[in-house]
Amino acid sequence: MSDVDVVYVVEPEPGYDEEYATAVGTRLATGLMRACAAPSGEPPLWAVDAALRPEGKQGPLVRTLASHLAYYERWAKTWEFQALLKARPVAGDPELGRAYRDAVDPLVWRAVERDNFVEDSQAMRRRVEDHVPAAEAHRQIKLGKGGLRDVEFTVQLLQLVHGRADESIRSPNTLTALAALSDAGYVGRAHAARLAVCYRFLRALEHRIQLYRLRRTHLMPTADADLRRLARSLGMHAEGDDGMVERWRATRREVRTLHEELFYRPLLPATAQLSEEEASLAPEAARARLAAIGYRDPAGAMRHIQALTDGVSRRAAIQRQLLPVMLGWFADGADPDRGLLAFRKLSDELGTTPWYLKLLRDSGFAARRLATLLANSQYVADALARSPESVAWLDDDADLAPRDLARLDAEVDAVLTRADQTQPATTTLRAVRRRELARTAAAELLGLTDTVPAMEAISAAADVVLVGALRIAAYDARAELGYGTSPDESPTNLLVVGMGRLGGREMGYGSDADVLFVHDPRPGVDPGAAQAFALSVATRIRTICGALGAEPALAIDADLRPEGRNGPLVRTLDSYAEYYERWSSPWEAQALLRARSVAGDEGLAARFVALIDPLRYPDGGIDLATVREIRRIKARVEAERLPRGVEPTRHLKLGRGGISDVEWTAQLLQLQHSHDVPELRTTETGVALRAAASAGLLAADDADELFDAWLFASRLRAANVLWSGRPTGQAVDVLPHESRNLAGLAAALRFDGSGGDLEDHFLRTARRARAVVDRVFYGEG
Incomplete structure (x- = not known):
């Protein structure tokens, strides 16, 4: 019982003018409509609706072909081209019908190039839903949410976006078009199959409802008798x-x-914005576009494109959909050439995996996120190449959220409980950290996590590696030295203490793990045997974490231990107590401000904290001589440890207003006041600065200046790693001069400005922070 939607076209024969032909055509059209639907002795055939004509019901009923074209070229709205997709000659002059289609079809398939075409189509669907009366919305089979129009609008939009370059999907029949879209890879096979089943069922419902008493309705009945009859x-x-x-x-x-x-795929509006040549990846147009949007090697990029899109496979077909858009997304990043190369490598690895291309085509944001990561971060590109399955994270913010320590501990515990060999267990343990570094890096680059939570996540990943390494090392040492397999059979209690950035939960992607190794012999155990066991465990931990292997190493640095490199690697708690009582220097008390228990015996951890608290939080603070000594050491560090040839203003860690300046200032305040201000008893720099400001020890503006400089320098260090892919080396700590690298850092940081703007911002921020350091730390002015 559907209406018959029609458009009338006339063309004057030779010898007749347009006005006369239009008048005759109008009389014929009016008569046709009357014959089909006017009251008579027989029921009407059907309602004839001409409201889809140009200008709708306000426009003339009949127009010439030229008048139709003039309207469509100048005034037509997006939905009118969507309606024309189904146009076909039904009655009248066959030659005029062919001429109409030949003239209108190019307009239909170029309509996607109109401004905001996709957005207008999406808005039109929402307007259709909004016009459904609220009382009928839950009963609508045709116009409501989940109705026939949802299927038809979906199919038609996909046709209009992709059909300008692919004639195989231009069928006016919904189910035929849906099958063609599936065959060409624009819709997943499973999605197409389910939509087809649903569409047939909805059509069957509509037809059966209308057949009863031949009523024109699209509403689901509510009466029990009607529902039983329909079933x-x-x-x-x-x-x-x-x-x-x-x-x-x-x-x-x-x-x-x-x-x-x-x-609502994001690929659709992005594809619609491309020209037909760009969308089809025509070689000359593609090469010109690549050069115009910032690719340094268009010829090389074309080779990657050809490798990805050649052939008739479904994989190549989907790549032909993705690449025209992703090329632009790569170009939005700092290094589009690198992004495209990384994408090719990833696609070569994962291209035959069913979920990969489907995810990029169908996801709301996975393809855009992948392009952003690959073009802005060699570190993440390398991580994804190492674990391509991690691409699946990009479809869900929850998968990119950094894992907390409790969750990682539970995972490591499960792994080690099942493990029966050291090497596989070690590899798996380090793989957990590698995975979490990749997850955190992706989240930080995409703006889903901030710098401080990212540092905490990186530190948590190091924590669990140390927890697991201690467990593996102690088991192996017990087995080798004949103590048995149970932890209770160890001759001494063991503790790993985090120091430096590990202790402060402020690690970066390339940070070492600064630690102290502590042990406490159990009653009745020979001290020498206990020391030998503890040394074996500590040595094994360093090997487990830092040896070359299939997974990235976590370098263990124990140089902050008493006597530094000249002292024993591991000491008893009593030995630490004796050393700190007799020999401890101001810098060691300062270093202990960041000490926290990471792995090992909880009772020993509590006793170690009780031992060091009087040193790092001294009663009455530190005296003036100690303050002068700390200032002297800091000045010496500035003079001697800055790498040769590096400008002091550009070194992120040791430079003026850099990380070290801020941390030493916070630590001096802690040493001076933490005994009286408990809030200062923290291993975290930002927390210490806020506590000092709250206690009135530091002006709020000064605390802000220091924290901003510390945070921005930390972000730049992370960005150096993410951009370059190199987690170690001198360059990590230096703000580069090269404009390309500065632009890369700006992209990695999502900085609102150019690389030059970023450089200026850091230098300005560091200068302000150094002025605070000179006043607060050095007591100048």
């Missing part, structure tokens, strides 16, 4: 009316879900 007419005898209603509701939910996944 029987559909052959749903076993399911009954309740089963039919439930299937209809399930169909609506499924259609709506698929509609939202396909209809």
